[in-house]
Amino acid sequence: MEVLASTTVLHVIESYGAGTASAAAQYVRATPELTHHLVRRLRDDDDFAEDGESELFASVAEIAPGVGRAIRSIRRRVLDLQPDVVHAHSSFGGAFARLAVSRRGRQIVYTPHCFSMERTDLRPAVLRAYGLAERLLALNTDAFAGCSEREVELARALAPRRRHVWVPNLSEIGAADVGHHPAPVFDLVAAGRLTAQRDPEWFRAVVTRVRDQRGPVSAAWVGGGDPDQVERLRRDAITVTGWLPRSTALATVTAATVYVHTALWDGAPMTVMEAQRLGRPIAARFSPALATAPAPYVASGAAQLAAVVIAALESPEAARTNADAWASHFAGHTLERQRAALLEAYGRAG
Numbered sequence: 001m002e003v004l005a006s007t008t009v010l011h012v013i014e015s016y017g018a019g020t021a022s023a024a025a026q027y028v029r030a031t032p033e034l035t036h037h038l039v040r041r042l043r044d045d046d047d048f049a050e051d052g053e054s055e056l057f058a059s060v061a062e063i064a065p066g067v068g069r070a071i072r073s074i075r076r077r078v079l080d081l082q083p084d085v086v087h088a089h090s091s092f093g094g095a096f097a098r099l100a101v102s103r104r105g106r107q108i109v110y111t112p113h114c115f116s117m118e119r120t121d122l123r124p125a126v127l128r129a130y131g132l133a134e135r136l137l138a139l140n141t142d143a144f145a146g147c148s149e150r151e152v153e154l155a156r157a158l159a160p161r162r163r164h165v166w167v168p169n170l171s172e173i174g175a176a177d178v179g180h181h182p183a184p185v186f187d188l189v190a191a192g193r194l195t196a197q198r199d200p201e202w203f204r205a206v207v208t209r210v211r212d213q214r215g216p217v218s219a220a221w222v223g224g225g226d227p228d229q230v231e232r233l234r235r236d237a238i239t240v241t242g243w244l245p246r247s248t249a250l251a252t253v254t255a256a257t258v259y260v261h262t263a264l265w266d267g268a269p270m271t272v273m274e275a276q277r278l279g280r281p282i283a284a285r286f287s288p289a290l291a292t293a294p295a296p297y298v299a300s301g302a303a304q305l306a307a308v309v310i311a312a313l314e315s316p317e318a319a320r321t322n323a324d325a326w327a328s329h330f331a332g333h334t335l336e337r338q339r340a341a342l343l344e345a346y347g348r349a350g
Contacts, residue, residue, distance in 0.1 A: 009346065010086050019270035021053055029172065039060075041065075087346075098141060109145050110137075115151070151166075152166045168337055186257070188257070206260060206305050213306070258312045
């Protein structure tokens with residue numbers, strides 16, 4: 001299947017920021033011959049710090065607040081641009097886009113960035129409702145572009161008659177992305193939006209256990225979100241940076257000794273890939289998304305995860321072994337593979 005250079009892609013992102021913004025920007029970099037537009041919504045609790053990402057897109061428009069207005073604003077943007085592909089990102093962006101426009105005359109591609117049915121903070125009845133919604137919306141979907149192989153398998157079970165493509169998440173970070181400005185140095189860092197998904201309480205528990213065993217260590221959460229979560233972290237002497245420009249955030253992770261990932265559920269965590277790309281040893285909480293990650297550095301309990309952190313803090317050799325294991329794990333996440341997968345997902349357009 002061939003994708004013409006004249007193909008126009010409209011990305012629909014309801015929750016623009018953090019990993020989804022990074023993933024979409026990388027999709028644009030991987031297929032520069034295509035024309036990419038963006039329609040997005042910034043969450044009320046976000047203070048997303050622009051760092052040039054919008055300049056990658058031929059145009060950027062905002063999704064109106066409210067479900068009905070959001071759907072109408074996406075429909076108007078599609079009518080104005082007449083894109084060959086509508087690439088919907090995440091659960092709400094995926095729902096709004098597929099309710100707004102029909103597959104007829106264009107391709108609709110959907111990347112869940114973690115299906116809503118994967119959440120562990122909702123009642124079973126709610127999760128079943130999300131699953132039913134995904135099955136119904138799949139009727140107006142041409143291709144599922146899963147960000148992990150597991151996400152592709154989940155999509156195949158939901159909608160076996162659609163096309164399914166693994167588009168590996170990828171972090172292509174260079175010196176220009178990190179910047180040259182000095183960054184504060186922390187022993188431990190975590191990153192992302194402060195929500196139930198990221199479970200910052202678990203990060204607090206890990207930091208506390210490390211301090212109990214090693215004495216004072218510095219810790220920071222790179223990002224922002226729920227004000228109550230911000231206050232609780234700061235009460236335990238954990239710095240919360242707030243939303244930073246991407247280059248500043250990456251510089252802060254680069255300067256840290258260990259990266260800690262505590263999410264309860266994920267699609268394919270961009271922050272872990274970024275930390276690996278920056279050469280950081282990583283201590284990660286187990287979730288189904290990390291089922292095939294390097295087992296010695298993934299733990300189901302805060303005490304075990306603290307032990308991974310302490311080993312990396314105390315031994316440069318252990319830190320190198322850790323970083324090498326994660327680099328091997330992500331070795332297949334290449335620009336060539338991502339580009340080929342995107343072109344396959346978009347393949348019947350143009």
